[in-house]
Structures are given as C-alpha cells and as structure tokens.
Amino acid sequence: ETTLTQSPAFMSATPGDKVNISCKANKDIDDDVNWYQRKPGEAVIFLIQEASTLVPGISPRFSGSGYGTDFTLTINNIESEDAAYYFCLQHDVFPYTFGQGTHLEIK
Amino acid sequence: QVQLQESGPGLVKPSETLSLSCSVSGVSINTDSWTWIRQSPQMGVEWIGYISSRGNTNYNPSLKRRVTISRDTSKNQFSLNLYSVTAADTAVYYCARDVVRGGLHYGMDVWGQGTTVTVSS
Numbered sequence: 001e002t003t004l005t006q007s008p009a010f011m012s013a014t015p016g017d018k019v020n021i022s023c024k025a026n027k028d029i030d031d032d033v034n035w036y037q038r039k040p041g042e043a044v045i046f047l048i049q050e051a052s053t054l055v056p057g058i059s060p061r062f063s064g065s066g067y068g069t070d071f072t073l074t075i076n077n078i079e080s081e082d083a084a085y086y087f088c089l090q091h092d093v094f095p096y097t098f099g100q101g102t103h104l105e106i107k
Numbered sequence: 108q109v110q111l112q113e114s115g116p117g118l119v120k121p122s123e124t125l126s127l128s129c130s131v132s133g134v135s136i137n138t139d140s141w142t143w144i145r146q147s148p149q150m151g152v153e154w155i156g157y158i159s160s161r162g163n164t165n166y167n168p169s170l171k172r173r174v175t176i177s178r179d180t181s182k183n184q185f186s187l188n189l190y191s192v193t194a195a196d197t198a199v200y201y202c203a204r205d206v207v208r209g210g211l212h213y214g215m216d217v218w219g220q221g222t223t224v225t226v227s228s
Contacts, residue, residue, distance in 0.1 A: 001168075032214075034213075034214040034215070036215075036218075041220070042220065043217075043218050043219060043220045043221075044201065044203070044215075044218035044221075046215070046216045046217070046218075049213065049214070049216075050213075055216075087151075087152055089152075089214050089215070091205075091212055091213060091214035094165055094212075095154050095167040095168060095169075096154035096214070097154065098151060098152035098153070098154070099151075099152075100151045101151060101152065
C-alpha cells in the first residue's frame with residue numbers, strides 16, 4: 001500500500017498570505033496525485049488533477065506541483081473562503097490512499 | 108451536471124450491516140467507475156472500493172471481507188453494504204465518481220455531500 005504523508009496537519013493564515021501544503025509518497029507515483037477541498041456540510045471539491053493541472057472552474061489562486069514522491073498544493077493570496085480541510089489522493093495504484101489532511105484556518 | 112447523493116440510516120447497531128445508496132444524476136453509471144470513501148477522525152480518509160461500468164468490483168484489502176458494492180442500473184444507483192460493523196466504522200461516508208479513460212483510473216472528480224453513520228447500540 002502506498003502511504004501519503006501530508007503536512008502540516010493544521011495551519012493558520014492571514015488573508016493575502018501564500019500557503020503550501022505538502023504530500024509525500026513512500027514510493028514513486030509519477031504525477032498520479034489529486035488535491036481536494038472539503039468544507040463541513042458541502043460536497044468535496046476537486047482542485048488539482050495529475051499533480052499540477054488546475055480543474056476547470058477552480059480559482060487560479062490554487063496550484064499544484066511535484067512529481068515522483070513529493071507534491072505541493074499552493075494557495076496564493078489566501079481569502080477567508082479558503083478556510084477548509086485539504087487532502088491529497090494517490091491514484092497510481094490500488095488501493096487508493098489519501099494524505100491525513102490539513103485543516104486551514106483563516107485568521 | 109453530474110450530481111451524487113448518499114442516503115441511508117444514520118445509526119447502525121454493532122454487528123449489524125451498514126447499508127447506503129448513492130443516487131447519480133447527470134450521467135449513466137454505465138460509464139466510469141463508482142466509488143465509496145469514508146472519513147473518520149481516527150482513520151482519516153479511506154478508500155472503500157468501486158464498482159466499474161461493467162459491474163466489476165475492487166475493494167480495499169483492509170475491508171474486503173466485510174464489504175459489498177452493487178448497482179441498480181435501472182435506477183442509476185449504486186450501493187454499499189458493510190457487514191459486522193463496530194464503533195470503528197463510525198464515519199462520514201461519501202460516494203464519488205472515479206474517472207476512467209482508456210482503462211486507466213484518474214481518481215475521483217465528483218463527490219456527494221457525505222452522510223454520517225454512527226455505530227452504536
């Protein structure tokens with residue numbers, strides 16, 4: 001099973017900040033990583049596919065990078081609406097596995 | 108627009124069966140694969156398994172002995188049965204579409220809102 005280690009588990013940011021969320025795999029998974037956002041009571045939103053491709057309709061303030069074992073979700077110019085839980089997924093091999101998630105708080 | 112909606116009991120007794128359904132609109136479940144995922148504070152987010160456009164299934168080995176995913180194409184729905192549940196199965200359960208192109212899986216793009224299931228007597 002492929003393990004994804006996501007960090008940090010919790011972070012706090014101020015509007016206008018830039019934040020980075022890391023997702024590290026214990027084996028090479030090419031670019032088979034997606035990123036998601038979840039807010040309580042709402043459907044999960046698909047942000048980034050194939051490590052770095054922005055999903056249509058998602059704000060360009062979101063970006064992804066990485067290949068192989070190290071991946072990063074970056075949120076530029078943080079807004080209050082970005083307060084949410086973010087998590088990564090590897091779909092390189094079954095069973096799919098997820099990072100432990102990051103709770104982002106906006107001050 | 109593709110939409111998914113989970114439904115089922117919010118409370119299940121220990122040792123009984125957790126049964127959920129997912130209604131899909133906007134696309135036929137005869138395309139792509141259809142997936143169940145759960146999230147709990149203890150386990151984080153966990154992939155449970157999928158049923159393919161052809162009706163084949165693939166389960167997480169950690170749950171394989173206790174899980175069945177099935178579908179009703181006439182209703183455009185798919186379902187989850189998780190047997191012999193314990194408190195550890197308390198979680199928010201999500202259904203989602205797993206995009207398949209050329210036989211390759213690309214992960215989930217559209218998710219339901221999730222439904223909370225508590226296992227307790």
